[in-house]
Amino acid sequence: MSKNVTSEGWYFVQENANKSDYPAIFSRVVIWHENSKGDVVGLISANGTGFSDGETKNSLVSPPPVVGTYIHWEDMTEADREAAFNQRRPSYLK
Numbered sequence: 366m367s368k369n370v371t372s373e374g375w376y377f378v379q380e381n382a383n384k385s386d387y388p389a390i391f392s393r394v395v396i397w398h399e400n401s402k403g404d405v406v407g408l409i410s411a412n413g414t415g416f417s418d419g420e421t422k423n424s425l426v427s428p429p430p431v432v433g434t435y436i437h438w439e440d441m442t443e444a445d446r447e448a449a450f451n452q453r454r455p456s457y458l459k
Contacts, residue, residue, distance in 0.1 A: 379433035
């Protein structure tokens with residue numbers, strides 16, 4: 366049986382390969398998901414195309430298969446927090 370637990374203040378962070386705005390990309394963890402094998406992963410929000418059915422939709426997904434880690438808001442530097450905040454805002458709100 367799998368279960369979900371809410372996540373407050375957690376992010377998945379990975380290197381920003383093109384280093385355009387900030388050297389890291391932050392994705393807010395929406396929930397922690399434990400699968401039937403006991404593995405726990407933080408699910409992040411994803412939207413856009415690229416789904417197997419070709420549809421555009423919003424989903425909660427596992428982080429991408431890249432080198433990365435989870436970090437809590439309290440453990441981020443002020444620059445990290447600013448980047449995380451700016452990255453999570455839709456472009457129409459910036």
